Amino acid sequence: MKRLAIALLITGSAHAIDVPIEGTVQSRCLINTDVSGVYGNPNAYTLTTTPADGGVLPVVRYDVSLADAYKARITYPTAFSASPSLSDMVTWTGSVTVQEVSDVAMADYDTDAVEYDQTKEYDLTATGTTWFKIASSATYGGGGNKAFPGGTYRALVVAECIAQ
């Protein structure tokens, strides 16, 4: 039996071939969804990702392999992509902030960011990883604190990586 096993091994090695593995190294940007968001419902008229209110802040991670090559552009929601029929106004608020960085050279990303409308734009001036957290809240009733109708609500954060 041992002889047979040895013979099989020898035969196997005689048929070995080289299997090439190829790869290229180039500049790239990856957008990762590290933590998906959850809306908490602290009262009848508010949906919020604030952790103290039962929500979870979505976290998006950008991996960049070339400095000064990309801009990160993150937009928090201003509408539901799915919801029950709503007859009254929804007031939206939100924010985008750097949660964590992999390199000290990214320390000023938040202060150097440009903010317009619901969008925050960051120059990714260093190589490495940056985590952004996004907050979102929706209040129903246009200040009248009207209760949201029961149902499923969903809204979208848009995370973009634009070559400079």
Added chain:
Amino acid sequence: MYRAVILFLLALPAYSHEMTPTYPKWGPSHVDGVFKAEMELFNKRRDVEWYEIGVFDVDWKPVPFVSRYKVMRLKYLSHVQFDVYVSAPDVSTAEYVCSVSKLRESSDKKPMVATRICSRFKP
């Protein structure tokens, strides 16, 4: 309070979207007067299977282009190489080529984050 307290998304492992090269170049195609750029897309988002391609000018206005599919299906952990064709008069105005994740409303997975990656044609 049984009123809907609804999930944006389930807490799921990291998903990513990648498109290369960062700075594609226009090259000749097999048709006179039409230029071609070669791109590659990698889907590491388990919650997304479809991506839409777009070409834009510096002001983010759409530029006419042709590709095999403008909306392509890309399974989880799949790579796809695709060509983007633009006619000669549009080559100088085409600034960005972008891929954007397409989220399906009917999907069991409920992604909250739409991702878009844009490469740039540099002179």
